[in-house]
Each structure stands twice: as C-alpha cells, then as structure tokens.
Amino acid sequence: MNRHIILTSGRSGSNYLTNTLNQHSQIVNYGEVLASMLIPYKFYDRSKKYKNWSVIDYLDYVYNSRTFFYMAQFFSMYSHLKKKKPINFKRWEKIKNLGTKDFFLNYDKKNCVDFLIKNEDIAVIYLYRENRLRRYLSGVFLRKTRIASSEKTLKVQKVKIVPAEMMNYLQILDKEIENEQKIISQLENNRLLSIRYEDYFANEESILTHNQRLFEFLGLEPSPLKSQHKKILPQKMCDIVENYEEFCVCLADTQYQKYLDN
Numbered sequence: 001m002n003r004h005i006i007l008t009s010g011r012s013g014s015n016y017l018t019n020t021l022n023q024h025s026q027i028v029n030y031g032e033v034l035a036s037m038l039i040p041y042k043f044y045d046r047s048k049k050y051k052n053w054s055v056i057d058y059l060d061y062v063y064n065s066r067t068f069f070y071m072a073q074f075f076s077m078y079s080h081l082k083k084k085k086p087i088n089f090k091r092w093e094k095i096k097n098l099g100t101k102d103f104f105l106n107y108d109k110k111n112c113v114d115f116l117i118k119n120e121d122i123a124v125i126y127l128y129r130e131n132r133l134r135r136y137l138s139g140v141f142l143r144k145t146r147i148a149s150s151e152k153t154l155k156v157q158k159v160k161i162v163p164a165e166m167m168n169y170l171q172i173l174d175k176e177i178e179n180e181q182k183i184i185s186q187l188e189n190n191r192l193l194s195i196r197y198e199d200y201f202a203n204e205e206s207i208l209t210h211n212q213r214l215f216e217f218l219g220l221e222p223s224p225l226k227s228q229h230k231k232i233l234p235q236k237m238c239d240i241v242e243n244y245e246e247f248c249v250c251l252a253d254t255q256y257q258k259y260l261d262n
Contacts, residue, residue: 001098003097003119003121005122006029006100008128009103009129010103011129013127013201016149017227019228019229020225021218023227027095027097027099028090028098029099029100029101030062032100035106055110069098073090097218097220099123104176113183117187121191123191123217126193126195128180129197130197133170133256133259136169141156141159158239158241160242161242163247207226208224211225
C-alpha cells in the first residue's frame with residue numbers, strides 16, 4: 001500500500017482537499033493525527049502510561065496498523081450516521097493509498113520532522129496559501145464561529161480588525177512560512193507535489209484539473225470527484241472587514257498591501 005501526507009498550514013484549504021481524497025474508493029486520509037485536542041493523538045498520549053513509545057512509533061502505527069484503520073472507519077461510520085449522511089465504509093484490502101493531513105507546526109512542535117525525511121516512500125502534498133491576509137481573516141472567523149469547514153454557504157457578519165494585532169499575526173505567519181520552506185527543502189522533489197491554494201480554487205475547472213493531477217500523483221485512476229465543502233469566506237475583503245478603510249491604511253506601503261483585493 002502506498003502512503004501520503006497533506007502537509008500544510010492553517011486556513012489553507014486542507015479540509016477541502018482531505019474530503020476530496022476520501023471521496024475516492026481506493027484512498028483513505030485520516031486527517032490530523034498530531035493535533036493534541038483530537039482523538040487520535042489523545043489515544044497516543046494516554047497510552048504512553050502503559051506503553052513506552054515515541055511520537056515516531058505512533059506515526060508508524062498510524063500508517064501501518066489495520067486496527068487503527070478500522071477504528072477510524074467505525075468512527076467515521078458513527079459520525080456519518082449521527083449527521084444522517086451516507087456511510088462510506090472502506091476495507092483495508094481495497095485501499096491503494098493511505099495518508100494523513102497535518103500542519104507543519106504540529107510536526108515541528110512534536111519534533112517528528114525526521115519521520116517525513118526518513119520515510120522517503122511517503123508522498124508529500126504541499127498545500128500552501130500565498131495570500132496572508134486571507135489566511136488571517138479566515139482564522140479570525142474560525143475563532144469567532146468555530147466552523148472550520150461546511151457544505152453550506154454561510155452568512156458572514158463583518159468583523160472589526162485591530163490593526164496592531166493583525167500586523168503582529170502577519171509577522172508570525174511570515175516566520176511560519178520560512179520554517180515551512182526549510183522543511184520542504186529537505187524532501188526529494190520526485191515525491192513532492194506543490195499545490196497553491198489560489199491556483200487550485202481559481203474556478204471549478206481548475207479544481208477538477210488539480211484533482212486529476214493529484215490522483216495520478218498518488219498512483220490512482222483520475223476521477224472527476226471533488227469535495228462538496230464551500231468556501232467559508234468567498235466575499236471581498238471590503239464586505240468582510242467593518243473598518244475597511246483603517247484596514248487598508250494600516251497595510252499601505254507594507255509587504256502585505258499586495259494581498260488586498262483589487
């Protein structure tokens with residue numbers, strides 16, 4: 001069985017991409033397994049009381065264990081039943097590619113970047129979002145609504161941005177991106193597929209074209225499948241930010257001004 005990871009940062013479209021991959025009958029992507037607040041990592045963290053294993057051992061287990069696979073399938077089935085959605089139960093024998101989705105920050109904080117470097121058979125899908133302002137605004141709305149993804153178009157109320165907080169956060173994003181590039185530079189190009197958010201979501205045709213390329217990269221038959229998730233913030237920035245004029249003045253003559261909507 002082949003293996004992969006979607007390696008990304010927050011608010012860069014990874015939920016959409018993960019959902020797209022899981023539409024395919026021959027692929028499973030578990031989503032985040034290194035996030036401390038989610039069930040998989042909690043399982044690992046609690047089990048350390050009884051089993052002496054490292055986070056690298058845990059990742060090996062995630063990628064190779066049939067037990068973990070079926071635990072994930074039954075949890076998915078329960079979740080779908082609860083939401084009254086169609087069940088998509090998959091069997092180990094039918095899967096050709098198995099993967100996860102995680103953030104650079106999680107791999108860095110948990111000191112397990114070596115896992116990616118040493119496991120050269122794991123195909124890496126590097127999903128990144130160039131527009132820092134859009135990432136920042138998406139994060140603001142995530143914290144406000146607690147909605148990370150949705151299959152419905154959401155009504156969005158304008159928010160007032162605190163300029164000083166925004167500039168500080170943008171500088172943090174810059175440092176994160178520098179670190180991303182250091183990690184990516186250590187991976188072999190032949191197992192790396194880079195996808196720029198802005199190119200992927202340019203239009204419906206672009207989404208389908210990228211998905212075909214993605215399935216081929218993972219050794220699967222191309223398919224017209226795509227996620228049903230909707231963009232959380234498709235609106236222009238002037239329709240999102242309450243104090244838009246102040247917002248623009250703060251960004252004037254900075255490296256972030258280019259990310260404003262034209």
